Amino acid sequence: xxxxxxxxxxxxxxxxxxxxxxxxxxxxxxxxxxxxxxxxxxxxxxxxxxxxxxxxxxxxxxxxxxxxxxxxxxxxxxxxxxxxxxxxxxxxxxxxxxxxxxxxxxxxxxxxxxxxxxxxxxxxxxxxxxxxxxxxxxxxxxxxxxxxxxxxxxxxxxxxxxxxxxxxxxxxxxxxxxxxxxxxxxxxxxxxxxxxxxxxxxxxxxxxxxxxxxxxxxxxxxxxxxxxxxxxxxxxxxxxxxxxxxxxxxxxxxxxxxxxxxxxxxxxxxxxxxxxxxxxxxxxxxxxxxxxxxxxxxxxxxxxxxxxxxxxxxxxxxxxxxxxxxxxxxxxxxxxx
Amino acid sequence: xxxxxxxxxxxxxxxxxxxxxxxxxxxxxxxxxxxxxxxxxxxxxxxxxxxxxxxxxxxxxxxxxxxxxxxxxxxxxxxxxxxxxxxxxxxxxxxxxxxxxxxxxxxxxxxxxxxxxxxxxxxxxxxxxxxxxxxxxxxxxxxxxxxxxxxxxxxxxxxxxxxxxxxxxxxxxxxxxxxxxxxxxxxxxxxxxxxxxxxxxxxxxxxxxxxxxxxxxxxxxxxxxxxxxxxxxxxxxxxxxxxxxxxxxxxxxxxxxxxxxxxxxxxxxxxxxxxxxxxxxxxxxxxxxxxxxxxxxxxxxxxxxxxxxxxxxxxxxxxxxxxxxxxxxxxxxxxxxxxxxxxxxxxxxxxxxxxxxxxxxxxxxxxxxxxxxxxxxxxxxxxxxxxxxxxxxxxxxxxxxxxxxxxxxxxxxxxxxxxxxxxxxxxxxxxxxxxx
Numbered sequence: 179x180x181x182x183x184x185x186x187x188x189x190x191x192x193x194x195x196x197x198x199x200x201x202x203x204x205x206x207x208x209x210x211x212x213x214x215x216x217x218x219x220x221x222x223x224x225x226x227x228x229x230x231x232x233x234x235x236x237x238x239x240x241x242x243x244x245x246x247x248x249x250x251x252x253x254x255x256x257x258x259x260x261x262x263x264x265x266x267x268x269x270x271x272x273x274x275x276x277x278x279x280x281x282x283x284x285x286x287x288x289x290x291x292x293x294x295x296x297x298x299x300x301x302x303x304x305x306x307x308x309x310x311x312x313x314x315x316x317x318x319x320x321x322x323x324x325x326x327x328x329x330x331x332x333x334x335x336x337x338x339x340x341x342x343x344x345x346x347x348x349x350x351x352x353x354x355x356x357x358x359x360x361x362x363x364x365x366x367x368x369x370x371x372x373x374x375x376x377x378x379x380x381x382x383x384x385x386x387x388x389x390x391x392x393x394x395x396x397x398x399x400x401x402x403x404x405x406x407x408x409x410x411x412x413x414x415x416x417x418x419x420x421x422x423x424x425x426x427x428x429x430x431x432x433x434x435x436x437x438x439x440x441x442x443x444x445x446x447x448x449x450x451x452x453x454x455x456x457x458x459x460x461x462x463x464x465x466x467x468x469x470x471x472x473x474x475x476x477x478x479x480x481x482x483x484x485x486x487x488x489x490x491x492x493x494x495x496x497x498x499x500x501x502x503x504x505x506x507x508x509x510x511x512x513x514x515x
Numbered sequence: 516x517x518x519x520x521x522x523x524x525x526x527x528x529x530x531x532x533x534x535x536x537x538x539x540x541x542x543x544x545x546x547x548x549x550x551x552x553x554x555x556x557x558x559x560x561x562x563x564x565x566x567x568x569x570x571x572x573x574x575x576x577x578x579x580x581x582x583x584x585x586x587x588x589x590x591x592x593x594x595x596x597x598x599x600x601x602x603x604x605x606x607x608x609x610x611x612x613x614x615x616x617x618x619x620x621x622x623x624x625x626x627x628x629x630x631x632x633x634x635x636x637x638x639x640x641x642x643x644x645x646x647x648x649x650x651x652x653x654x655x656x657x658x659x660x661x662x663x664x665x666x667x668x669x670x671x672x673x674x675x676x677x678x679x680x681x682x683x684x685x686x687x688x689x690x691x692x693x694x695x696x697x698x699x700x701x702x703x704x705x706x707x708x709x710x711x712x713x714x715x716x717x718x719x720x721x722x723x724x725x726x727x728x729x730x731x732x733x734x735x736x737x738x739x740x741x742x743x744x745x746x747x748x749x750x751x752x753x754x755x756x757x758x759x760x761x762x763x764x765x766x767x768x769x770x771x772x773x774x775x776x777x778x779x780x781x782x783x784x785x786x787x788x789x790x791x792x793x794x795x796x797x798x799x800x801x802x803x804x805x806x807x808x809x810x811x812x813x814x815x816x817x818x819x820x821x822x823x824x825x826x827x828x829x830x831x832x833x834x835x836x837x838x839x840x841x842x843x844x845x846x847x848x849x850x851x852x853x854x855x856x857x858x859x860x861x862x863x864x865x866x867x868x869x870x871x872x873x874x875x876x877x878x879x880x881x882x883x884x885x886x887x888x889x890x891x892x893x894x895x896x897x898x899x900x901x902x903x904x905x906x907x908x909x910x911x912x913x914x915x916x917x918x919x920x921x922x923x924x925x926x927x928x929x930x931x932x933x934x935x936x937x938x939x940x941x942x943x944x945x946x947x948x949x950x951x
Contacts, residue, residue, distance in 0.1 A: 256607045279948050280948060347773065370928060373773045460718055460914070462922070463922075479914055480910060
């Protein structure tokens with residue numbers, strides 16, 4: 179501990195690096211530094227209440243959820259839940275056994291969720307970007323138009339999705355009225371949207387409708403930061419609109435897109451409200467998003483252990499995707515930036 | 516918005532955490548109101564058209580109870596969508612009401628959680644004795660051979676409603692057999708109107724019909740020792756005959772396959788369909804513009820000749836039970852309240868207000884329950900009604916079979932053929948989801 183006398187910041191950093199190289203206990207470095215600089219403790223003290231709250235609100239429930247996933251927590255034990263018998267990996271085995279009915283259904287729901295998410299995020303992003311770029315130039319009525327575009331995002335989820343549920347009704351819904359009665363594109367047929375396989379497209383439509391304004395809003399904000407000079411300069415050099423978008427707009431929006439796509443992905447993948455309000459407790463196979471599926475498989479059937487195991491698996495998957503995504507996109511950024 | 520499933524888990528987890536305090540204290544009588552002998556908390560189910568209607572019916576009665584006993588009842592009318600979740604949360608945390616209403620089909624499931632006070636002979640004596648209750652209704656208050664987890668409060672049954680004018684115009688009589696129902700349906704299906712309306716995407720309605728018609732075919736969805744057996748030949752026949760209303764017979768509109776918000780009630784009340792299988796109701800029709808006398812009701816017709824093993828049952832015992840939370844701090848007051856609510860006077864007042872039937876025999880003699888409709892239902896409950904399977908897995912059964920039937924209706928409406936083999940596969944898959 180003699181090195182405690184070293185005070186130059188550069189030396190301290192070197193020492194830290196040395197400790198890391200020597201595979202020494204990383205914590206000791208921080209500890210020594212904190213003792214040496216008591217002023218540094220203040221932020222942590224100030225943060226402590228927030229950290230404690232975070233623990234209680236997020237970490238502890240997650241921990242309990244993980245604990246539940248190893249228990250046989252059925253209706254027989256919820257009253258004396260601490261006495262629920264352990265089930266080891268049994269709940270996980272049921273969830274990943276794709277030969278069994280429960281595992282097979284979970285896998286199917288997972289794949290549907292993946293397809294819905296990829297489509298919905300792609301379309302939302304495309305719509306949001308297009309609208310944001312088109313709205314970049316000043317023109318009469320830009321303000322009101324922007325406001326109208328944001329309406330789906332501002333509406334309460336339940337109201338909006340229930341309205342869609344009415345519109346998708348087979349006999350009296352507006353969608354079939356337009357498609358079958360006005361445009362005659364369904365060949366005289368009135369398709370079902372809320373049951374059967376079309377439910378997939380109904381769900382994608384509603385999710386895109388709900389989430390593209392968010393993409394629009396975020397990208398619109400990002401566009402404000404791009405200097406107009408760049409466009410003027412490139413125009414002088416003879417660049418067309420398409421070239422400007424490819425070489426100025428999109429690269430400048432890259433950091434925003436990185437976060438936007440991730441957030442949209444997580445939201446859509448976890449979306450519970452939309453399919454639940456649109457289809458009810460038992461969603462048809464085409465619209466059976468994984469959140470509703472887990473709810474159906476556990477809370478409706480009172481098998482909380484299996485439900486927890488499925489939730490933990492979902493959590494792990496999303497963690498993995500997020501980590502991989504951030505790793506890949508962050509590494510590629512310098513090449514373009 | 517971000518993690519609804521984990522939020523739902525978190526709610527449960529919070530419930531679990533909340534119990535730690537109680538568990539560490541070692542007390543099991545904590546919770547359930549505040550233990551004050553002069554107050555009770557009561558969770559009422561939503562029986563009227565809305566919560567305000569329930570408050571209008573119940574508040575004067577609660578005032579009466581307070582006058583009689585000095586106990587003040589704090590009532591909360593809980594919507595059906597929330598009731599079961601609220602009860603589960605109360606059970607996990609031990610913090611709940613003193614007295615609560617439950618759907619009678621949940622009785623055995625909730626009994627298995629151990630959260631409700633069992634009505635053993637001594638407890639039953641405190642509310643007037645088991646002999647007071649209509650036997651079929653009391654049989655729907657818990658598993659056979661166990662002390663009931665609740666006592667019946669309001670009773671209902673299924674019947675076949677028909678539109679008198681449409682029947683007269685088409686010159687058909689109310690059907691007495693399933694075949695007559697089909698024949699009448701064919702005669703009535705014309706000009707954009709249909710013979711019958713069904714609630715094809717509603718899980719509870721589907722499973723109730725599966726039971727009602729299943730009984731006529733002798734179908735048991737559980738073995739005597741409580742193991743699920745969904746795909747029996749009897750169940751396949753029964754469910755196929757119901758789905759065939761859309762599939763084979765086409766006497767119900769294909770659009771009915773996506774009904775789950777009582778649209779079939781609306782179709783019947785507005786004359787779009789001439790028949791409807793529904794639980795006893797009056798306000799359900801009058802609110803939609805029908806006048807009493809526009810409709811008639813008969814028991815759901817059985818297949819004739821009776822299939823081998825078929826039973827003389829045309830309806831499940833539907834209804835609401837009243838239960839006492841085991842953790843109640845005011846058990847005596849709670850039982851007094853149950854006795855009050857199941858007393859003759861209150862049974863007459865409340866069931867009159869809700870259009871249901873009293874669950875106690877002595878109150879059924881009131882002339883108010885002698886309307887043509889209620890006479891039919893009284894007779895069904897007395898002679899040809901049976902409780903849904905009273906097993907802990909009942910709610911899983913409802914979800915699994917009800918969902919399978921929703922999918923069958925969806926296929927039928929899309930014009931895909933519904934064969935016995937297909938029904939059997941769906942039911943077998945539903946059984947596998949039970950994880951047994």
